[in-house]
Amino acid sequence: MDTIGSLTLVMVLAPAAAIILIMLIRRPRVAEGLNLLASAISLVTILGILVSPRQGDLTFWDSYVIIDGFGTWTILCAAIVYFLASIYAIGYMRMLGEEARLHRFYAMFAGFGLSTLVGPMMNNAGLYWIAIELTTLISTFLVAFEREAASIEAAWKYIIVVSAGISLALLGTVLFYWSGTFALGPTYDMTWKTLQDAAPRLNPALVSLSFLLVLIGYGTKVGLAPMHTWLPDAHSEGPAPVSALLSGALLNTAMVGIVRYLGVADAAGISGLARGTLLALGAFSLFVAALFIVRQKGIKRLMAYSSVEHMGVIALGFGFGGPLGIAGALYHMLNHSLNKSAMFFGAGAIMRAYETKRIPSIRHVMRHLPVLGGLWLAGAVAITGAPPFALFLSELTIIRAGLSGSKYFLVGLMAVLLIIIFVGFLNHFRQMYFENGETEPEKVISVSLWCLVPMWLALIPLLVMGLWWPQALWDHFQTIAHALDTTTIAETVR
Structure with a gap:
């Protein structure tokens, strides 16, 4: 090897070793340390894989595993x-009293x-497909970890909706094989x-049906509208570090x-049908996100609908295709992962500090928690997507891809919806930072350094x-x- x-x-x-050792030792401080060590090793090794020279794609273990770009x-x-x-979980989970x-x-x-x-x-x-189903089974228990009525309901909704979608993906996979x-x-x-x-x-009609089933099935897990209904509940009711991992x-x-x-x-x-459907779902996801973000009252649900928005943006990037579309989508994947993690970290800490999930009850954040x-x-x-941050660059690149492909209507719709989301999202923050609320908290709980460091790192x-x-x-x-991208010749355009 x-x-x-x-x-x-x-x-x-x-x-995998961390899981075994944690269940054998069963001590909370050891568990958090082992999990952090495992995550650090995983990050270092994937960075090592990325910088290691290789010629083309590599496969291992009878071609069941592929290492490609x-x-x-x-x-x-x-x-x-x-x-x-x-890192964040160490500070956050200690506040739950679930030692x-x-x-x-x-x-x-x-x-x-x-x-x-x-x-x-x-x-x-x-x-x-098995790997994706495994993520569902594990994350369901994490969403319900706090054992509150709302979190248990969210976990049930999550596993029912996503399992229905994954079942369609399985049917599509079987039809592809057939x-x-x-x-x-x-x-x-x-x-x-x-x-x-x-x-x-292959038979184009059969491939078309198979692709549509797979798109709807995995699109449910991605959170593309209208299959997104599990996402706001699961993201908002699970512990904040779980929400970050779900979204990012x-x-x-x-x-x-x-x-x-x-x-x-x-x-x-059948690229016309496949890409057209993906673009339609991406645009509709932006539309749904804009509607719900503007009138949202829950702090973590606000972040959840933002995830629907950005998955729609990534879908548009891959749907547009070409060097610009794919580059923009890939860059947006990383940028969203970093940014949404920071937002869920902040939301979780604010929620614990103010002891509420409701946006109208969170006021004068900068006064009470200046660093956070x-x-x-x-x-x-x-x-x-505002400059000078990286999401501005990735969204701009995707817009350029749409323009170069003459998708003027979709680009215009995307731009309008992004502006609406910009105004609606930041309006909630204006209220939480500068307006008087329903009640002024008597005391705001301090936030651990464990919760602040990962926000800086993101x-x-x-x-x-x-x-x-x-x-x-x-x-x-x-x-x-x-x-x-097999439909275009990838010319380096920048």
Whole structure:
């Protein structure tokens, strides 16, 4: 096994070993330390994989595991969020008074992190489906961890809605396999490359039906509207570090399946239907997010609908395709992962400090919590796509992709909806920072340094990457674009 294979094995084994040790030792302080160590090892190893020289895609373990540009980029996003959320969890979970159950939380948290790392490297479409289903099963218990009525209800809604969607994805996967039997025989290895190579010989009607089922199924897990109904409840009722991992890692992991199947659809000659449907879902997600963000009253539900918005933006980027669309979508995946993690970290700390989830009851944040308030406000400006933060660059790149593809209506609609979201989102922060509320809190609980450090670690890179898009990243995105986009010749346009 070469260096990259060894690093991949270590990346997977670190959280797996943490789960075993946590359940054996069963001490909360040891559990939080083991989980943090595992997340740090996972992040270091994926960085090592990214900088290690390699020629093309690599496969391991009888081609069940693939290390390619798109997969490793998605794993990087998940590993960063897993690491930041593990730091934050130490400060946040200590405030819940659940010392006797903390070891169980960290064991499941490490398992959830592991599942988001494993999903993008699955080279078999069936195994990828299993990995996504595994994320559902683990995260359901994390959403319900606080054992309040609202969190238990959210967990039930989450597993029912997402399982329904994943069932459709399974049906689509089976139909894809069936369509392949007419060209490849009754049995074959259902790798992504095998499907894409065989796609021109597949029945277009059957591939169209299969793709639509997969898009709806995995689109449910991504949180694309109108299949997004689980997301506001699960994100808002789970513990804040879980919300960060759901939004910043899980949604990207589920997007991997859509993008890989999109390549198969392109090769099968149905790119018009496939990309048109993806673009429609992306635009509708922005529309739904705009409606609910403007009139939102719950602090974490506000962040959840922002996730619906940004998954819609990423869907538009991949739907537009080409070097600009794919580069913008990939950059937005990382930027959103960092930014939304910081926003959920801030929301969780504010919620505990003020002992409320309601926006009208949170007032004068900067006066009571100046450091946290400053970081959270900076994150709010960044998450709306305002300069000089990185989401402005990634959204602008996606808009340029739409214009270069003559998608003028979609670009105009996207721009209008982003402006509405900008105004509506920041209006809530104006109220929380500068207006008098229903009641003035007698005492605001102080926030641990464990909760502040990961916000700094998320926001500083967002500012740097908003001012400077490294050429190495652009080159990496172009390599991925050549591999993903089969409908256009990826010309380096900048």
